[in-house]
Amino acid sequence: xxxxxxxxxxxxxxxxxxxxxxxxxxxxxxxxxxxxxxxxxxxxxxxxxxxxxxxxxxxxxxxxxxxxxxxxxxxxxxxxxxxxxxxxxxxxxxxxxxxxxxxxxxxxxxxxxxxxxxxxxxxxxxxxxxxxxxxxxxxxxxxxxxxxxxxxxxxxxxxxxxxxxxxxxxxxxxxxxxxxxxxxxxxxxxxxxxxxxxxxxxxxxxxxxxxxxxxxxxxxxxxxxxxxxxxxxxxxxxxxxxxxxxxxxxxxxxxxxxxxxxxxxxxxxxxxxxxxxxxxxxxxxxxxxxxxxxxxxxxxxxxxxxxxxxxxxxxxxxxxxxxxxxxxxxxxxxxxxxxxxxxxxxxxx
Numbered sequence: 095x096x097x098x099x100x101x102x103x104x105x106x107x108x109x110x111x112x113x114x115x116x117x118x119x120x121x122x123x124x125x126x127x128x129x130x131x132x133x134x135x136x137x138x139x140x141x142x143x144x145x146x147x148x149x150x151x152x153x154x155x156x157x158x159x160x161x162x163x164x165x166x167x168x169x170x171x172x173x174x175x176x177x178x179x180x181x182x183x184x185x186x187x188x189x190x191x192x193x194x195x196x197x198x199x200x201x202x203x204x205x206x207x208x209x210x211x212x213x214x215x216x217x218x219x220x221x222x223x224x225x226x227x228x229x230x231x232x233x234x235x236x237x238x239x240x241x242x243x244x245x246x247x248x249x250x251x252x253x254x255x256x257x258x259x260x261x262x263x264x265x266x267x268x269x270x271x272x273x274x275x276x277x278x279x280x281x282x283x284x285x286x287x288x289x290x291x292x293x294x295x296x297x298x299x300x301x302x303x304x305x306x307x308x309x310x311x312x313x314x315x316x317x318x319x320x321x322x323x324x325x326x327x328x329x330x331x332x333x334x335x336x337x338x339x340x341x342x343x344x345x346x347x348x349x350x351x352x353x354x355x356x357x358x359x360x361x362x363x364x365x366x367x368x369x370x371x372x373x374x375x376x377x378x379x380x381x382x383x384x385x386x387x388x389x390x391x392x393x394x395x396x397x398x399x400x401x402x403x404x405x406x407x408x409x410x411x412x413x414x415x416x417x418x419x420x421x422x423x424x425x426x427x428x429x430x431x432x433x434x435x436x437x438x439x440x441x442x443x
Contacts, residue, residue: 109128109142120423170268273286332421346410349443359389364436
């Protein structure tokens with residue numbers, strides 16, 4: 095049997111270039127495997143070539159001028175394949191300018207240097223269009239007991255295998271997963287991603303989503319991140335955004351924390367505009383949410399728009415804030431850009 099390397103003079107390495115399309119209201123992840131000859135690869139994306147693709151098939155170009163260009167920006171080992179890497183890419187037009195969908199390229203990294211971000215990515219696992227673990231012909235018992243639950247009634251075989259495999263995969267390739275747990279809705283799960291460098295936080299959310307979707311293929315399980323995947327008296331699905339800058343982490347300044355919260359209220363509509371589509375179905379002042387039409391903040395208040403964590407208060411008003419309005423399907427690049435912009439409008443005394 096001939097092996098892949100038998101066809102090449104140098105070792106052949108598989109690089110899965112992944113990017114976002116231009117579907118609305120939220121983009122989809124796409125992937126294309128490129129086989130590249132090189133002696134070895136150490137993760138330095140500057141050593142990888144740009145690749146073109148048919149943008150007309152991803153709604154990013156017209157058929158008469160269809161080429162779009164993928165520019166590698168980060169690479170992680172793909173431990174699910176031999177001699178392989180996953181390569182996160184930005185999309186550029188043929189003339190070298192960033193494509194309109196390339197939000198990542200528009201963010202000024204100098205404004206995010208001292209920000210830490212933590213995203214709590216919730217998701218619903220489904221099989222054949224129905225939440226996994228749900229009875230075939232009826233609804234399960236009411237929610238809440240499933241939160242952080244253990245046992246067959248909360249999570250059965252395939253789903254548990256997928257979740258654990260996803261955790262191990264992410265940790266092995268350097269994605270900083272800080273926690274996993276079952277959520278309130280049966281079949282709903284969550285993982286936390288923390289980064290002390292804003293750029294890594296953006297990318298980690300994207301990469302972790304891709305890994306979960308890819309691993310789900312072998313279990314016939316889909317990842318659903320719609321903010322209200324099950325209509326009725328069931329919790330929605332969100333991606334709470336925890337954030338801080340160096341001043342928030344190091345200085346005792348209650349007035350500053352209050353001013354930040356008030357500034358978020360001033361820009362309520364601007365934040366909601368980038369916090370994910372169909373978010374009005376989740377932000378209803380029910381199921382631990384504030385109304386999408388209102389803004390509030392409070393200490394340890396999970397019904398508020400902005401929760402001031404108890405740990406922040408106990409630490410002398412030093413620490414983080416949590417924006418609870420971000421939907422599970424939100425674009426992390428847009429979220430980070432809007433949060434940083436709003437925080438920067440608050441003067442530091």
